[in-house]
Each structure stands twice: as structure tokens, then as C-alpha cells.
Amino acid sequence: MDRCDALIVGGGPAGSTCARALSSAGLDVIVVDRRTFPRPKVCAGWVTPPVFRDLGVTPQEYGAGRVCQAIRGFRLGLLGRPPVEVDYGRAVSHGVLRSEFDHYLLERSGARLVLGEPVGGVERAAGGWIINARFRAPVVVGAGGPRCPVARALGLGGRGPLVAALEAEFRLGPEGRALCRVDPERPELYFLPNLEGYGWCFRKGDTLNVGLGREDARGAAAAFAAFVDRLRAAGRIPAVPRERVRGHAYRLWEGAARTLVSDGALVVGDAAGLAHPKSGEGIRPAVESGLLAARTILVARGDYRRSNLEPFCAYLAQQLGPGAPQRSAFAAPVIRVAARVLLGVPALARSVVLDRWFLRRGEAPLSHAAPG
Ligand SMILES: Cc1cc2nc3c(=O)[nH]c(=O)nc-3n(C[C@H](O)[C@H](O)[C@H](O)COP(=O)(O)OP(=O)(O)OC[C@H]3O[C@@H](n4cnc5c(N)ncnc54)[C@H](O)[C@@H]3O)c2cc1C
CATH class of the missing domain: 3.50.50.60 (FAD/NAD(P)-binding domain)
Known part of the structure; x- marks a missing residue:
């Protein structure tokens, strides 16, 4: 033993x-x-700044010899509607x-x-x-x-709640690089109309990661395929190799x-x-x-x-x-209207969706939570 x-x-x-x-x-x-x-x-x-801080390593130290893509802005919107662009002018998180x-x-x-x-x-x-x-x-x-x-x-x-997600991560060859319009410093986020999930495109160096996660596992594969088709039709990404598609669920x-x-x-x-x-x-x-x-x-x-x-x-x-x-069916129409406003106005997309929900700026660091 x-x-x-x-x-x-x-x-x-x-x-x-x-x-x-x-x-x-x-x-x-x-x-x-x-x-x-x-x-x-x-x-x-996608790794936010508190992660590197809590790990006691800077992105620069971590990135020596590894992919550590600086993210300086985002292109985001509701799926099917024109996206907005948010530029921070400096690295606000990283892709690994x-x-x-x-x-x-x-x-x-x-x-x-x-x-x-x-x-x-x-x-x-x-x-x-x-x-x-x-x-x-x-x-x-x-x-x-x-x-x-x-x-x-x-x-x-x-x-x-369980999130069901599908993604494909693959290296872009010369042809893929020519067809990919996703800026490595500006990942893309496309939200579902009821905000119960979103799709993304992250480019990390020569690697592209395209995925869709949502709280409804039914039809996840079809939803992912439709998302990829939409991005391709818009000329944002090259073909996604089917053998690279993987699924996973977490709570x-x-x-x-x-x-x-x-x-x-x-x-x-x-x-x-x-x-x-x-x-x-x-x-x-x-x-x-x-x-x-x-x-x-x-x-x-x-x-x-x-x-x-x-x-x-x-x-x-x-x-x-x-x-x-707790989501109620009665709230759905209100959420849809709110989502259009939040994701249609760049200042709101930045201050609420990115700063508050994703980057969680202004929240207390871990050291406040426990002794030690
Ligand atoms: C499609 C998708 C995209 C995501 N994107 C992001 C993102 O961009 N940023 C972000 O912050 N989070 C993201 N997440 C969530 C994130 O990946 C996970 O929350 C995170 O990996 C959790 O880390 P963990 O150490 O708890 O588990 P894991 O990283 O899953 O590690 C668990 C380990 O346990 C091992 N294990 C499992 N079963 C056994 C067993 N029986 N015996 C021994 N070992 C076992 C596994 O091999 C694995 O190495 C994403 C999730 C998905 C599905």
C-alpha cells in the first residue's frame, strides 16, 4: 500500500x-x-487575469515557449444580428x-x-x-x-444547470489562414437570442477553436453545425474538419x-x-x-x-x-429584449457583458475568501 x-x-x-x-x-x-x-x-x-495571478505566474512567463495569445478586444453580438466591436487597447485576457x-x-x-x-x-x-x-x-x-x-x-x-458544448480545435494550414478572418487578438462571441448559451471563435496563433455551448443538450450537434455554416457563409472561418469535433458537458x-x-x-x-x-x-x-x-x-x-x-x-x-x-418561461420575452439592447450598444456590451459577466472586473481577489 x-x-x-x-x-x-x-x-x-x-x-x-x-x-x-x-x-x-x-x-x-x-x-x-x-x-x-x-x-x-x-x-x-480563454484564461482571465485572476487565473494567472492565483497561479503565481505572469502570462509572459507562462508564454515562454507556449501559446499564450493576448486578447485586446472582442467582436460580439446576438446570433444573426450585426455584431459590435469592443477594443480595450491592451491585453485583458489570454488564450491558451x-x-x-x-x-x-x-x-x-x-x-x-x-x-x-x-x-x-x-x-x-x-x-x-x-x-x-x-x-x-x-x-x-x-x-x-x-x-x-x-x-x-x-x-x-x-x-x-448542465451546459452541453461542442467544439473543434484545429491547426490552420496556409489555405485555412487565408480563409480565416478571426483576429487572434479579438475573439468572437455570438449569443443565442435567450442568452442561454453562446458560440465562439478563438484563434490562438495558428490554432482555431470554434464552439457552441448552451443549457439545452437536445439538438446540440445540429445547433453546432448550423453555427459553423453561418460563420462560413459570412466568410469568417474556413471549413471545420469533422473529425476534430468534440462534445462535453459540465455544470x-x-x-x-x-x-x-x-x-x-x-x-x-x-x-x-x-x-x-x-x-x-x-x-x-x-x-x-x-x-x-x-x-x-x-x-x-x-x-x-x-x-x-x-x-x-x-x-x-x-x-x-x-x-x-432560476429561469421562468415568463421571463423569456424580457430577456430577449434585454439581450438585443445589451448586445446592440457597444458601451453596454463592454460594461455589462464583457466587464461584468466575462472578465468579472471589480470582484474581490481570492485572498479575501479564506485564511492562509
Ligand atoms: C467546449 C468547452 C469550452 C470551454 N471553454 C472554456 C474557456 O474558454 N475558459 C474557461 O475558463 N473554461 C472553459 N471551459 C470549462 C473548463 O474547461 C473546465 O471548467 C475546466 O477544465 C475544469 O477543470 P478541472 O480541473 O475541474 O477538470 P478537468 O480539466 O476536466 O480535469 C479533470 C481530470 O480528471 C481526470 N479524470 C477523469 N476521470 C478520472 C478517473 N476515473 N480516474 C482518474 N482521473 C480521471 C481527467 O483525465 C482530467 O485530466 C470549457 C468547457 C467546454 C466543455
């Missing part, structure tokens, strides 16, 4: 950030992931390739890495957990994404969830269902929850009874704010 102080299931941003914080404090940490790294991850790779980003974070975590091993067995043992019948730890962190085996075994995780933060801890266990990132209700941003809450889980574990000092881990839920609620709003 291989013993450690903390075992983390899943080596994405949530798991690797938690692992690094615990390893830095002197704990012996094991991260188990079913994949070997670098591994692909379905994601547009998740295969590179996640590999970088995991390699510097300082944890012992067990890669290429799916976690199946999660069993309670005296004073902790036995994982896959060969690892023993007093505390386990479930960071295995939406289908995390720890969350499933213990019945943990949020129950917020939005629903507000103060109390189902994220158990005796000796916490769930973080997509395993906890923490994506931002308005933007669908999941990397920032993954990193934030990884750090908050680590702080909670360190403060508990080896006594991992549920009552000692519960503060994690309060820290998260404080950091992530109110969850996804």
Missing part, C-alpha cells in the same frame, strides 16, 4: 493547483489521472492551448504523479481512504471533472452548495460543478477551488472530519457569489 498525506483524483487545473499548494506546505501528495499528459481537453482555453496549460500546471505541482491510471475503487478505511486498492490517504480530493469517481462514489458535487455553479465535502473528502472544479453561471468560465473556479480546498485541508491539520472541511463550502460561496438564476 502506497501511503501519502493527500490523494488527488484528476490532474486538470483544479487538481494540479490543489496539489501544488499542499506540496508547497510540505505534504506528501499523490495525483492520479486516467490520462497521460500532455492530454487533449475540450475547451476554448489546454494540452500545454494543464501539462505545465501538473509538472510544477510538486506531487507524485500516477498517470494513465483510471480511479475506480474509492473505499473508506480506518482514518481515511483506500484508492484503487493500492493508495492510502487520510484525505482525498475529487478533481476528476464532471464524471469524477470520488464525487460519484460519495454522492458529492453541485446540481446546477454551472448553483450557489451555496453544501454537498461538496464529506468526512475526509472534498470535490473541486468541474467535479463540484463550479462554472460561472453567466460566462461558463470553468478554469478560474477550478483554480480558486483547488486553492481553497488546499487551505481548508491545511487548516484542518490532519483532523479531516466533515465539520472541519465544511468551511470550504462557505469560502467557495463567498468567492463564487450567487449561482445560476
